Amino acid sequence: MHEFSVASMIVERVKGEASKHGARKVRRVEIKLGELTLVNPEQLKFNYMVLSQDPILRDSELIIEVIPGEVSCRECGFRGRPTYRDDPALHLAPIFSCPVCESPVEVIKGREIVISRVTLEF
Amino acid sequence: MSGEVVSPGEGEVFDIELEEELLEANRRLAEENRRMLDDLGVKAIDVMGSIGSGKTSLIERLIELHDRRERVAVLCGDLTTTIDMERIKRHGVKVLQINTGKECHLDANLVGKALRRLELKGVETLFIENVGNLICPAEFPLGAHKRVVVVSITEGEYTPLKHPYIFMDADIAVINKIDLAQAMGINPDKVAENVRKVAPDVDVIKTSCKTGEGVRDVAEALGIR
Known part of the structure; x- marks a missing residue:
């Protein structure tokens, strides 16, 4: 239900990480999403796409691993x-x-939303 | 070559391991809020539930029971309106509206900001009225001492089964509008039974905020005067 705010948190966190390292682009973001959270993976992906129009994030891929x-x-x-x-x-x-x-x-287990890894291109 | 900084060349790709819990930031802020409230001697009650379940009415009835209204404050959460704040104001207590704009829930950051704005010295009881929603508030603790979820007879009997998380995370479930049970053809005991199925430890209290029935039991369960 709050996929929009979760996607915003991810986008902000990843943008910060990219600028900290001086990366040119973000290629991939990997998330672990607990099965018992109230976040729908498909909607999260859609919201991430909507929110990642910044040149540094455009074309980046959000990969979601659902944690049982x-x-x-x-x-x-x-x-x-x-x-x-x-x-x-x-x-x-x-x-x-x-x-x-x-x-x-x-x-x-299953109520976590973890940003596990970010792949940056320099 | 000592002292030279090696940085990635153009086109190189690196993985950065983060392993960061996104909701952790909210939890930390919630703990900060709790410490601030404890230092001030304020007991905070997060009131959750659907739109129209009777959250504002319950807070109004509880204020009426309070023997010292100057010791009560209310934070009203809503997307865009100040309707709830206007209702609460009439009772002569301190009140602040938090408009979340697009967000479907209050979070610990917004509440923390509001706590700093509200003059809390001398306040004993703070009601935090969450945004009308049964899904998101479950995932965002605010730092309140007690969490109450209000479900009304007019919602039918399945709400607890459809939204188990909010009941699991609550201390007290209030089944409101029992005065309408007969008209609605809904048995309040059936709703209570469904609450217990998903959250056996939760205190279940039946109320009618219209007639006042059961409200005193809620005040007692919350330990407020």
């Missing part, structure tokens, strides 16, 4: 992927209870 979510159970110690509902209407909403004992789980 992981939850851990406070009661039985289960650790693993969150489960999703059977209901087709709600199939994208994860269930935050333990698939083994149904106790509440904590999210330990």
